[in-house]
Amino acid sequence: MAVLREFWHKKHLYLFLIPTFALLIVFSYYPPLFAIYNSFFQWNGFSERIFVGLNNFTQLFQDSRFVNSIGNLLILLCWNLAIGLSIPLIVAELIFNLRSSKQSYFYRLMFIVPMVVPGLVGTFLWRFILDPNVGLANLLLEAIGGAGWRQPWLGGTKTALISFMIMGFPWVGGTSVLIYLAGLQGISNEILDAAQIDGATGVTRFLRVDLPLVMGQVKLMLILGIINGLQAYTSQLVLTNGGPGYATMMPGLVMYQEAFQYNRIGYANAIGVITFLVILFFTYLNMKYVRSSSEYY
Amino acid sequence: MAKQSLKIRLKKMDIGINIILIILVLLTFYPFVAMIFMSLKDNPQFIHARWVPTLPFHFENYSYAWQAVGQYVFNSIFVSGVSAVGGVIFAALSAYVFARFEFPGKGVLYMMVIALMMIPGVLTLVPQFLLVRDLKLLDTYWVLILPYLAGAQPFGIMLLRTFFEGLPHELFESARLDGANELGVMRNIAIPLSMPILGTLMIMNVTSTWNDVLWPSVTLSNNKVKTIVFGLWGFQSQYYTSWGPLNAAYTISALPLLILFIFTSRLFIQGLTSGALKV
Numbered sequence: 323m324a325v326l327r328e329f330w331h332k333k334h335l336y337l338f339l340i341p342t343f344a345l346l347i348v349f350s351y352y353p354p355l356f357a358i359y360n361s362f363f364q365w366n367g368f369s370e371r372i373f374v375g376l377n378n379f380t381q382l383f384q385d386s387r388f389v390n391s392i393g394n395l396l397i398l399l400c401w402n403l404a405i406g407l408s409i410p411l412i413v414a415e416l417i418f419n420l421r422s423s424k425q426s427y428f429y430r431l432m433f434i435v436p437m438v439v440p441g442l443v444g445t446f447l448w449r450f451i452l453d454p455n456v457g458l459a460n461l462l463l464e465a466i467g468g469a470g471w472r473q474p475w476l477g478g479t480k481t482a483l484i485s486f487m488i489m490g491f492p493w494v495g496g497t498s499v500l501i502y503l504a505g506l507q508g509i510s511n512e513i514l515d516a517a518q519i520d521g522a523t524g525v526t527r528f529l530r531v532d533l534p535l536v537m538g539q540v541k542l543m544l545i546l547g548i549i550n551g552l553q554a555y556t557s558q559l560v561l562t563n564g565g566p567g568y569a570t571m572m573p574g575l576v577m578y579q580e581a582f583q584y585n586r587i588g589y590a591n592a593i594g595v596i597t598f599l600v601i602l603f604f605t606y607l608n609m610k611y612v613r614s615s616s617e618y619y
Numbered sequence: 620m621a622k623q624s625l626k627i628r629l630k631k632m633d634i635g636i637n638i639i640l641i642i643l644v645l646l647t648f649y650p651f652v653a654m655i656f657m658s659l660k661d662n663p664q665f666i667h668a669r670w671v672p673t674l675p676f677h678f679e680n681y682s683y684a685w686q687a688v689g690q691y692v693f694n695s696i697f698v699s700g701v702s703a704v705g706g707v708i709f710a711a712l713s714a715y716v717f718a719r720f721e722f723p724g725k726g727v728l729y730m731m732v733i734a735l736m737m738i739p740g741v742l743t744l745v746p747q748f749l750l751v752r753d754l755k756l757l758d759t760y761w762v763l764i765l766p767y768l769a770g771a772q773p774f775g776i777m778l779l780r781t782f783f784e785g786l787p788h789e790l791f792e793s794a795r796l797d798g799a800n801e802l803g804v805m806r807n808i809a810i811p812l813s814m815p816i817l818g819t820l821m822i823m824n825v826t827s828t829w830n831d832v833l834w835p836s837v838t839l840s841n842n843k844v845k846t847i848v849f850g851l852w853g854f855q856s857q858y859y860t861s862w863g864p865l866n867a868a869y870t871i872s873a874l875p876l877l878i879l880f881i882f883t884s885r886l887f888i889q890g891l892t893s894g895a896l897k898v
Contacts, residue, residue: 329724332720332722335716335720336722338716341709341712342710342712345709345765346735346772348769349769349770350770350773356749360746419632419636421629425633425637431884431888433643433644434880436648437876439876440872443654443848443872447869450653458653497891552739553740559833560832574740577745578744581744581745591746593741594744595742597741598737601738
């Protein structure tokens with residue numbers, strides 16, 4: 323009763339939540355439930371569903387396209403996490419160590435400006451750079467090491483995946499730099515002074531003082547990096563469609579092709595369910611084992 | 620003596636850092652600068668000297684490109700604008716309630732919102748498509764705007780709740796004592812103090828919806844409603860050999876965001892460095 327009375331007393335508060343939850347129920351809660359349900363059926367999106375139990379899942383792990391895509395995904399994910407966590411942090415540390423606030427602002431601005439160029443345009447520009455015949459990458463390689471150094475890049479079975487790793491060089495994500503910089507600027511002057519008195523400078527200070535104190539930011543980037551990385555496939559869809567062979571196939575791309583080229587909705591949804599379970603697992607690991615920033619104080 | 624040598628050492632360090640950062644800036648910018656060079660070339664110039672600027676500049680490439688993608692630019696401005704503004708308003712209303720009040724079900728409702736961040740697009744793309752198909756929304760602006768509004772909620776609510784909770788309690792108490800109602804307190808106290816973070820969130824929403832290719836690629840087939848970035852995908856396969864206009868179209872696709880950025884960069888940098896983004 324008391325709960326009901328409190329609910330009634332504070333009913334106006336729920337009005338604020340209505341727009342959000344109305345949208346979420348239709349466009350965010352219903353679709354994943356519908357997808358999980360569909361993953362147990364064979365369905366083309368139009369006619370009758372046929373219940374197949376776990377068949378879609380067992381079939382997936384015998385599908386060489388999907389099995390290949392997992393390997394590719396893991397390689398790209400590890401690479402992107404390593405690059406995406408470290409390089410922005412190093413750049414943020416460099417900017418943090420500048421004594422002139424004008425210079426510091428200039429670099430913050432410079433690294434954030436490329437954000438205005440759509441990611442897809444960046445992908446297309448990198449395809450120009452990696453063009454096997456007239457691309458800048460091969461021009462430079464030929465100038466250094468002769469014609470033998472030229473690479474087929476996106477067209478070669480062995481180089482296609484590497485091409486996706488090279489894209490975006492030198493990988494300074496402006497948003498990440500600013501988020502790290504926020505962490506560094508949050509470190510109190512007393513701590514920095516104490517570190518200096520104790521003789522901790524340069525790399526020692528970075529490892530012993532700065533790094534532990536920006537763990538909150540590192541953890542955020544790690545979670546976002548894993549969640550985004552597990553479902554990345556736009557560049558592959560646009561540039562290679564998974565080829566040559568299955569060299570750049572991604573689980574998300576298998577899902578896309580199954581759903582929108584072959585109309586196999588249940589099979590496509592099974593891939594979504596697996597991705598979701600993997601994200602759930604990583605989130606659990608993250609919450610259990612990665613310490614939060616507040617625990618350091 | 621010792622003092623001076625420290626000064627010189629610090630100065631040397633500054634110069635070293637500047638050199639590294641300048642090199643990184645140049646490498647980061649080169650592809651985009653090359654894009655602008657390429658957008659001003661005709662085909663012979665493109666084939667002979669792709670990676671350096673060549674004279675004369677062919678500005679007519681831009682008028683060709685604009686004829687092809689101009690409509691897409693307006694579509695994107697409308698869709699991203701409505702989604703970003705609406706998304707931030709709805710998220711702010713919810714975040715405000717979560718940050719400042721106790722009510723039955725608060726914890727559960729908040730967890731339900733945050734849990735959505737774990738649900739991947741790979742899982743929802745297909746059922747969302749089936750949903751909007753059955754709602755007869757395909758090839759309309761709404762097919763983009765409604766899911767974008769919903770998609771902006773979890774991260775927006777998390778970010779704004781953290782920020783609102785950090786605002787000093789005394790301000791709210793004194794406003795309430797002065798007789799302001801809840802909406803008044805929010806409008807006059809919370810919102811003005813939160814402009815940098817609200818602006819940051821809005822820019823993040825604009826860029827994420829502006830950049831989206833996957834959702835438009837399954838829900839839009841009519842040129843009248845296509846967004847610019849999705850439109851470029853079709854444009855580049857159709858005009859694969861008209862290099863100049865193609866790169867001009869790429870450049871055009873970045874201009875609206877560049878203009879937005881020029882007016883909001885200070886706010887955005889302030890918002891991102893405010894320290895609210897961590898776990």
